[in-house]
Amino acid sequence: MKLMNETVPVNFESLNGELVDVFNNVMWIEEAALKQSDFSDITLKDMHTIDAVSMYSEKSASQVAKIVHLTPSAMTTAIDKLVDKGYIERRRSNKDRRVVRLGLTHKGRVVYRAHQGFHRDLTHNLLKDMAPQETVIVQRAIHNLVCYLANVIKH
């Protein structure tokens, strides 16, 4: 375990604690919000699938599987469910008839936008009462995190 030293700001531990809090809870809160919404028939994981399918590009099933870290077989059943519930459409590509192109239905686009709204609210609240030059610093911090995580991925 690392010990604190003098160069670390005194409230490192409290920041760390709040960060852990955020990570442990966002997912659950998002899930709970979804259950109380008009789209209670899908889970947060379904939501992420819908998000990966997204609005404007026609991604293949395996591309989406990769994004959400599911195996192709799990993706198949996930899509089955979302097709049944009317959020996603399957179309066999004419170019290469092995591939399945995925797209959102009207209902899918509605829930996609709602989910985007949720995330925008988070971002707005992250920046609450911040001066423009302060928001830049926050942005740098989040960017640090993204870079670090990207590095962890490629060990």
Added chain:
Amino acid sequence: MKLMNETVPVNFESLNGELVDVFNNVMWIEEAALKQSDFSDITLKDMHTIDAVSMYSEKSASQVAKIVHLTPSAMTTAIDKLVDKGYIERRRSNKDRRVVRLGLTHKGRVVYRAHQGFHRDLTHNLLKDMAPQETVIVQRAIHNLVCYLANVIKH
């Protein structure tokens, strides 16, 4: 859907995107890191249970269940597994013999500290190359988020 307006910094969308990235990926990265570690026999959810049991307080099974958002029955089986694997100890309270007090074994404390280390690394990297007065701003932002999420919980 909220529209952007002039008071919002131009890179709101990019910050929002990176934040979504972080939320969608931390969990998965944490899970993957765990699989490659010496503790590949537990999942991230197990890790969060261990974290909730934590080092120094003797929490009951249902308290831990509440923290990690599991039903008591699911908690029972989750604990069974972690007891078998040697991470957690069950002790019946002498005060009230209905309640099960949970504690970490030596192995449990080791993995708990490793997990704390992971989170501390995240926090360190969030603050990478930041001046002390900048870290305060970042802390304020994260605190905003915690407060917002706490509000969402109690609708």
Added chain:
DNA sequence: TGATTTATTTCGATAGTCAAACTAATTTTT
């Protein structure tokens, strides 16, 4: 004491996941 509440466990059902085998379409090799 008997009834009620509380903490945990057991049981049965359901849903999500993976790996392996399989189908169909495409590309490469010979």
Added chain:
DNA sequence: AAAAATTAGTTTGACTATCGAAATAAATCA
């Protein structure tokens, strides 16, 4: 051009996590 290898997706079977309802056990209340 036929055969072999590759690729995209699906089906199947096994396993795990989770929940809700009922069971158990202990404490508290009337």
